[in-house]
Amino acid sequence: MNVRSQISMVFHLDKCIGCHTCSIACKNIWTDRKGTEYMWWNNVETKPGTGFPTQWENQEKYRGGWELVNGKLQLKSTSKAKTLTNIFHNPSMPSMDDYYEPWTYKYDELFNAPEGSDQPTARPISMVTGEYINVEAGPNWDDDLGGSPVYAESDPNLKGLTEEQRQQLFAIERLVFFYFPRICNHCLNPSCVAACPSGALYKRGEDGIVLIDQKRCRGWRACVAACPYKKTFYNWSTGKSEKCVLCYPRLETGQAPACFHSCVGRIRYLGVLLYDADRIEEVAKLPNEQLIDGHRSLVLNPNDPAVIAAARQNGIHDSVIESAQQSPVYKFVKEWKLALPPHIEFRTLPMLYYVPPMSPVMAQREDDTVSSVSSEFFHDIEQSRVPLQFMANLFGAGHQGKVVYALKKQKAIRTYRRAKTVGDITMDVAERMLREADCTVEEAEAIYKLTSLCTFEERFVIPPMHREEAIEMMREPSEHKTSVGFGFMDAPQRGL
Amino acid sequence: MISPGPFFLDQIFFIVAPYVAIIIFLLVSIRRYRTEAFTFSSLSSQFLENQHHFWGLVPFHFGIITVLLGHVIAFLIPREILAWNSHPVRLYVLEGTAFVAALLTMLGLTSLIIRRVTDPKVKKVTSWADWVVFGSFVVQILSGVYVALFHSWGSSWFAALAAPYLWSLVTLTPDITYVTAMPWMVKIHIISAWLMIAFAPFTRLVHILVVPNPYLWRKPQVVRWYAAWRAFRA
Ligand code: SF4
Numbered sequence: 001m002n003v004r005s006q007i008s009m010v011f012h013l014d015k016c017i018g019c020h021t022c023s024i025a026c027k028n029i030w031t032d033r034k035g036t037e038y039m040w041w042n043n044v045e046t047k048p049g050t051g052f053p054t055q056w057e058n059q060e061k062y063r064g065g066w067e068l069v070n071g072k073l074q075l076k077s078t079s080k081a082k083t084l085t086n087i088f089h090n091p092s093m094p095s096m097d098d099y100y101e102p103w104t105y106k107y108d109e110l111f112n113a114p115e116g117s118d119q120p121t122a123r124p125i126s127m128v129t130g131e132y133i134n135v136e137a138g139p140n141w142d143d144d145l146g147g148s149p150v151y152a153e154s155d156p157n158l159k160g161l162t163e164e165q166r167q168q169l170f171a172i173e174r175l176v177f178f179y180f181p182r183i184c185n186h187c188l189n190p191s192c193v194a195a196c197p198s199g200a201l202y203k204r205g206e207d208g209i210v211l212i213d214q215k216r217c218r219g220w221r222a223c224v225a226a227c228p229y230k231k232t233f234y235n236w237s238t239g240k241s242e243k244c245v246l247c248y249p250r251l252e253t254g255q256a257p258a259c260f261h262s263c264v265g266r267i268r269y270l271g272v273l274l275y276d277a278d279r280i281e282e283v284a285k286l287p288n289e290q291l292i293d294g295h296r297s298l299v300l301n302p303n304d305p306a307v308i309a310a311a312r313q314n315g316i317h318d319s320v321i322e323s324a325q326q327s328p329v330y331k332f333v334k335e336w337k338l339a340l341p342p343h344i345e346f347r348t349l350p351m352l353y354y355v356p357p358m359s360p361v362m363a364q365r366e367d368d369t370v371s372s373v374s375s376e377f378f379h380d381i382e383q384s385r386v387p388l389q390f391m392a393n394l395f396g397a398g399h400q401g402k403v404v405y406a407l408k409k410q411k412a413i414r415t416y417r418r419a420k421t422v423g424d425i426t427m428d429v430a431e432r433m434l435r436e437a438d439c440t441v442e443e444a445e446a447i448y449k450l451t452s453l454c455t456f457e458e459r460f461v462i463p464p465m466h467r468e469e470a471i472e473m474m475r476e477p478s479e480h481k482t483s484v485g486f487g488f489m490d491a492p493q494r495g496l
Numbered sequence: 497m498i499s500p501g502p503f504f505l506d507q508i509f510f511i512v513a514p515y516v517a518i519i520i521f522l523l524v525s526i527r528r529y530r531t532e533a534f535t536f537s538s539l540s541s542q543f544l545e546n547q548h549h550f551w552g553l554v555p556f557h558f559g560i561i562t563v564l565l566g567h568v569i570a571f572l573i574p575r576e577i578l579a580w581n582s583h584p585v586r587l588y589v590l591e592g593t594a595f596v597a598a599l600l601t602m603l604g605l606t607s608l609i610i611r612r613v614t615d616p617k618v619k620k621v622t623s624w625a626d627w628v629v630f631g632s633f634v635v636q637i638l639s640g641v642y643v644a645l646f647h648s649w650g651s652s653w654f655a656a657l658a659a660p661y662l663w664s665l666v667t668l669t670p671d672i673t674y675v676t677a678m679p680w681m682v683k684i685h686i687i688s689a690w691l692m693i694a695f696a697p698f699t700r701l702v703h704i705l706v707v708p709n710p711y712l713w714r715k716p717q718v719v720r721w722y723a724a725w726r727a728f729r730a
């Protein structure tokens with residue numbers, strides 16, 4: 001057992017209101033520089049929808065992630081040999097057209113326009129060329145199903161759905177969607193790291209954050225092609241790739257990442273998971289249907305004395321182990337099995353998990369309309385308005401079992417709470433449903449609490465990073481403290 | 497070694513220039529790597545324009561690498577090259593390959609220069625230094641192709657004359673008698689090469705210095721530890 005600690009995350013999709021506050025918080029801190037205008041390290045997509053960049057989940061197009069070839073794990077986009085031949089032109093590299101051309105408005109025209117009979121306007125101009133452009137795409141072009149016949153219908157997750165199920169998703173009175181906020185998953189088997197020819201990407205040993213060394217990156221852009229979630233971005237101005245840094249400067253000072261901190265729906269949870277690094281490769285090679293269980297089995301019980309001993313032996317600080325014991329992520333992922341990794345079939349073993357969202361609970365699909373009468377108070381999970389197969393394609397590698405489990409449990413807890421607070425459902429029914437959903441009353445209460453009444457401290461259990469101890473062999477920490485800061489000693493400017 | 501006289505200019509171009517160029521190349525590259533590591537990048541513009549990119553970059557790079565490799569090989573093993581060329585068929589094969597590679601380079605370069613001026617986004621990220629690089633490549637390739645066409649057979653006389661000249665520079669006993677009698681186009685080719693070497697470390701050409709060969713043997717995943725003691729154990 002090779003115990004390592006990883007800062008992990010849960011996004012509770014049932015709570016996301018699609019306000020994009022998270023994206024703006026991130027943009028203001030990290031990506032408002034030249035060359036990064038188009039990047040959204042945090043973005044919120046509408047599902048069904050094509051997302052950002054367009055159709056990123058379609059790996060036939062983007063060739064991200066890993067694949068199993070004769071029992072061996074291989075990058076889809078590259079290999080040692082291909083790196084040499086494709087370094088001049090990377091055939092799997094998306095271009096700005098797959099994202100969008102960033103723009104601003106020529107505001108000064110509002111003030112400088114000569115007097116006339118027309119209202120002056122501020123026309124959009126490209127943030128790359130400075131020329132006037134016609135805005136034809138944006139980071140959230142299909143927000144709230146906007147233009148869904150073009151966008152939502154090309155969602156790669158609709159694969160395997162019958163024509164009828166697809167129709168139902170988009171018929172006006174039955175329309176349904178949910179939000180899917182995304183950041184870098186800080187994967188255990190990151191394909192971005194494995195693809196970088198320069199070795200500029202790395203995973204931090206102490207906390208698992210995946211970063212790009214800006215001084216080692218040479219702009220070979222292999223990571224952009226290799227990340228199946230398209231969460232590394234190429235800065236066209238500096239010629240370097242960049243990605244979500246999980247606000248590590250904030251984490252190191254005990255603050256939640258900006259997108260977590262600002263989340264209006266309070267859907268985000270963050271905490272330590274201890275995992276067994278020796279088994280990563282073995283798990284990443286499992287067949288699709290075993291991936292979720294395998295991924296879960298990598299996560300170790302932080303209360304198990306054997307795990308604690310092995311963690312200590314590996315130099316994991318007691319305070320980090322304690323933090324792992326409090327981790328809300330551990331509860332959602334391991335104890336309650338409510339949170340699932342997105343697209344685990346890409347085999348990067350993402351460490352950001354999602355609680356799948358319930359469809360509108362009072363309504364379900366009938367033959368050709370939506371009906372709000374059900375044999376039970378809330379709709380049947382199987383009849384939910386978002387077809388289960390769609391959810392399974394997103395969170396279950398195409399298999400419905402784990403998704404149904406998570407949804408059933410959420411439904412049972414709602415029923416139980418309704419029985420308790422409103423009383424129009426009998427406790428018998430509620431308890432039977434809890435039993436069927438593999439949930440005890442205590443667990444239901446705990447889930448309810450952490451979902452609905454969670455405080456800041458309960459949502460974000462940030463371990464002390466102990467940077468002072470990490471450096472003490474090299475330098476006197478107090479002296480170090482006065483001589484460093486964030487940022488560059490030399491300006492991060494494009495060379496000639 | 498250097499004395500005024502009929503060959504004074506030749507001495508400047510073929511003795512002073514190469515040494516100055518190589519010294520500039522080394523000093524500036526090292527200084528830039530140590531103090532401005534951030535600026536070492538291929539400065540790829542594939543992200544801004546993805547289609548035309550292929551038709552310029554790929555032929556250019558494969559072409560230029562083949563041509564350069566040819567120069568280096570003929571410099572390292574001139575005798576073997578001469579022996580190889582003693583059979584006409586083998587000579588034609590070698591010259592033909594080199595010529596095709598040169599054509600590829602030329603086509604690629606033309607294509608990528610067109611891309612630089614026609615695509616508005618790519619134009620935006622093109623600096624004056626890029627134009628110097630393009631300009632010197634144009635001179636270099638055109639003079640090279642001219643020499644290949646009109647002063648045959650280049651591969652043989654390179655091995656017989658240019659290689660000894662280069663070796664004389666390497667061994668610090670510069671001897672320009674090999675080059676003074678060469679046709680003026682060859683001289684242009686050599687002089688512009690020295691200029692390029694001197695200018696390279698200021699430009700995007702530094703990406704050649706950081707070709708990622710360690711990728712071939714490193715493990716797929718990279719983990720960095722902050723704790724000094726862990727760095728050794730991991
Ligand atoms: S999501 Fe995973 S593969 Fe993509 S950038 Fe993040 S760590 Fe790398």
Ligand code: SF4
Binds near residue numbers: 017020021267
């Ligand atoms: S801030 Fe929170 S609730 Fe709002 S879109 Fe982002 S994740 Fe969803």
